[in-house]
Amino acid sequence: MVDVGRLLDDLLASYGSQGWWPAEHPFEVMAGTVLVQRTAWNNAARAIARLRSNGLLDHERLARADEATLQQLIRPAGFYRAKAARLLRLARFVGRAGGIEVLATQSTVDLRHALLALDGIGEETADAVLLYAFARPVAVIDAYTRRVFARMSASNREFTDAQIRGAITGAVSDAARLNELHALINEHGKRSCRKTPVCATCCLTSWCAFSRG
DNA sequence: CACCAGGGTGGTT
DNA sequence: AACCACCATGGT
Numbered sequence: 001m002v003d004v005g006r007l008l009d010d011l012l013a014s015y016g017s018q019g020w021w022p023a024e025h026p027f028e029v030m031a032g033t034v035l036v037q038r039t040a041w042n043n044a045a046r047a048i049a050r051l052r053s054n055g056l057l058d059h060e061r062l063a064r065a066d067e068a069t070l071q072q073l074i075r076p077a078g079f080y081r082a083k084a085a086r087l088l089r090l091a092r093f094v095g096r097a098g099g100i101e102v103l104a105t106q107s108t109v110d111l112r113h114a115l116l117a118l119d120g121i122g123e124e125t126a127d128a129v130l131l132y133a134f135a136r137p138v139a140v141i142d143a144y145t146r147r148v149f150a151r152m153s154a155s156n157r158e159f160t161d162a163q164i165r166g167a168i169t170g171a172v173s174d175a176a177r178l179n180e181l182h183a184l185i186n187e188h189g190k191r192s193c194r195k196t197p198v199c200a201t202c203c204l205t206s207w208c209a210f211s212r213g
Numbered sequence: 214c215a216c217c218a219g220g221g222t223g224g225t226t
Numbered sequence: 227a228a229c230c231a232c233c234a235t236g237g238t
Contacts, residue, residue, distance in 0.1 A: 038234095039236090040218040043235060121221085189219095
């Protein structure tokens with residue numbers, strides 16, 4: 001299996017600390033996880049800025065926002081109809097629960113289950129909320145993560161998410177480093193070769209198995 | 214111009 | 227279980 005501790009160290013040496021998540025309040029992170037779905041961060045950040053300037057990065061005000069208005073505000077992030085509905089459901093979920101402070105007292109397992117019950121929140125988004133909004137020690141597994149693990153394995157074989165999760169949490173147990181690990185894998189993934197199964201020339205880092213030297 | 218970005222859902226084979 | 231279409235804008 002992949003040596004996750006060394007992976008993190010090498011990524012840190014290559015790219016430096018990423019500083020995710022750039023937000024001031026947990027609900028801003030929650031809204032951001034929806035807005036960034038299948039979207040470049042720069043575009044999601046514009047939508048977040050527009051919400052902030054309209055005072056909507058607050059679950060109580062967002063829950064009462066007009067849906068059509070919300071759609072126009074978040075347009076830069078794309079998928080604006082689906083995402084506006086998801087934001088409203090998320091805001092109302094926080095309100096039903098009694099606010100962020102109450103959610104923060106829930107166990108990670110319970111909170112994950114509640115998030116997954118929301119339409120529009122899948123495993124990756126739920127885990128991103130747990131890690132980046134609530135600082136829970138959770139592994140966020142995305143397409144880049146699966147690709148890196150497959151390429152670092154002996155024969156480029158794919159692992160299940162459960163196997164990847166086990167390897168990550170077995171080697172990295174604190175939220176701060178899990179935060180960096182996911183951010184760094186994304187930073188590397190953006191730059192690395194998309195060809196499959198391997199690329200001989202374009203990997204930027206020395207540790208990467210598919211650089212072949 | 215084509216392709217992709219810090220996914221998720223619902224339908225079809 | 228493995229695909230597909232859809233959502234939709236902005237960067238390269």
